[in-house]
Amino acid sequence: MSKAIDSPESVGMNAQGLKRISSNMRRFVESGELRGMSSLVIRRGETVHCEQFGYRDAEAGLEVCPDTIFRIYSMTKPIVATALMQLHEEAHFQLEDPVAKYLPAFATTKVLGEDGSLESQVRPMTIRDLLAHTSGLTYDFMEDTPIGARYREARIMNDATLSLTQVIDTLAEIPLASQPGSRWHYSVGIDVAARLIEVLSGQSLGEFLQERLFTPLGMVDTGFGVADGQLSRLSAMYGLPDLFGRDHTGSKLVEAAMSGFNERIDVSETYPTNAPHVFARGGHGLFSTMGDYANFAQMLLNGGQIGGTRVIGRKTLELMHANHLPSALLPWQLLGQDNHGYGFGLGSRVMMDVAASAGPGSVGEYGWAGAAKTYYWVDPSEELVGLFMAQYMTGVQLPERALRSLVYQAIDD
Numbered sequence: 001m002s003k004a005i006d007s008p009e010s011v012g013m014n015a016q017g018l019k020r021i022s023s024n025m026r027r028f029v030e031s032g033e034l035r036g037m038s039s040l041v042i043r044r045g046e047t048v049h050c051e052q053f054g055y056r057d058a059e060a061g062l063e064v065c066p067d068t069i070f071r072i073y074s075m076t077k078p079i080v081a082t083a084l085m086q087l088h089e090e091a092h093f094q095l096e097d098p099v100a101k102y103l104p105a106f107a108t109t110k111v112l113g114e115d116g117s118l119e120s121q122v123r124p125m126t127i128r129d130l131l132a133h134t135s136g137l138t139y140d141f142m143e144d145t146p147i148g149a150r151y152r153e154a155r156i157m158n159d160a161t162l163s164l165t166q167v168i169d170t171l172a173e174i175p176l177a178s179q180p181g182s183r184w185h186y187s188v189g190i191d192v193a194a195r196l197i198e199v200l201s202g203q204s205l206g207e208f209l210q211e212r213l214f215t216p217l218g219m220v221d222t223g224f225g226v227a228d229g230q231l232s233r234l235s236a237m238y239g240l241p242d243l244f245g246r247d248h249t250g251s252k253l254v255e256a257a258m259s260g261f262n263e264r265i266d267v268s269e270t271y272p273t274n275a276p277h278v279f280a281r282g283g284h285g286l287f288s289t290m291g292d293y294a295n296f297a298q299m300l301l302n303g304g305q306i307g308g309t310r311v312i313g314r315k316t317l318e319l320m321h322a323n324h325l326p327s328a329l330l331p332w333q334l335l336g337q338d339n340h341g342y343g344f345g346l347g348s349r350v351m352m353d354v355a356a357s358a359g360p361g362s363v364g365e366y367g368w369a370g371a372a373k374t375y376y377w378v379d380p381s382e383e384l385v386g387l388f389m390a391q392y393m394t395g396v397q398l399p400e401r402a403l404r405s406l407v408y409q410a411i412d413d
Helices: 015-030 073-089 104-108 129-134 147-154 162-172 190-200 205-214 228-233 249-257 290-301 314-320 399-411
Strands: 036-043 047-058 067-070 236-237 263-265 287-289 342-344 349-351 366-370 374-379 384-390
Touching: 015 036, 015 047, 036 349, 036 399, 047 129, 073 129, 073 190, 073 205, 073 290, 073 314, 073 366, 073 374, 129 287, 162 384, 205 349, 228 287, 228 374, 236 384, 349 366, 374 399, 384 399
Parallel strands: none
Antiparallel strands: 036 047, 036 384, 067 287, 236 263, 342 349, 366 374, 374 384
């Protein structure tokens, strides 16, 4: 990750406007809402803002640094989706292929009907469904369907001793929460996509990601574990109780938030540092740094290559970052909140209507976030990458929204 340039005006950014980022991000730490954070802005390939605030370990007095390692949770998803689409480029599958063509156990997976009965799939779950969250799968902490409780009983999300194969085999035995293609519902679909990578490539997920993305992109600190000698760089986790903790649900986290819970928490059982050969997932699980993820995001902005190294084709990325949801499924809703103005692509949300989104941006801008306050977006129209990383579990604070406003107001061309 390069140092911020001295003259951001050379890439159309206002230096005074960028200074507003520092003062506004700092207040989230000074207020005690967050312990520490890092933010980064790249325009036309040049870093125009890179700053850290607060502590990666407040109790030990260790500050957030440019190379601090974060658990990125669902920011794992765009990486895994990109990896799967590398195999699409090689004609290993088509998006409309049934998942069961490669994972036969899903051929007999039932669907929970509105009356509680079990139904057959009206049409098979497809690979597109997995990446666009229209598969009928769900998450264990979600309570809008009885299937969430089934996931909790099976410990789909919080038994890190299970391999990816074991998790997906168990998942195929649990009914779907809805018919494939009938609704948008955030889910473990990209965990299933991760298992597809293994089946199609003949490699473990970690091996495939290392060979096809991390090594070519210079993502030296990204993976499903952290070496013992690098643990001092890992940020501690703060905020609400562990989202993936056993028997945790969204309502329990809301109760904790209402009570003012904001503490250091231990997530090592559900997100271990020392089991990369077992704990490999698709929807979460990666550790990364600001610089590593910036390389990934810049590669996306560059149409699939960075530094002369191409890892995926431009047209494949255009397919990924187009809206794949029919109008009947919009606006998509996450944890009870409508996301107006956004469609959904293959692994990331996609801006369709700036005014409806109620915030600055551009049509075609895309990105995603992680449960512990990590966030990225890529704006091709403005040749812009924005990144935010903290370690605060599922908070209601919205520093990422503030960062977006601050970045766009600093554009000066």
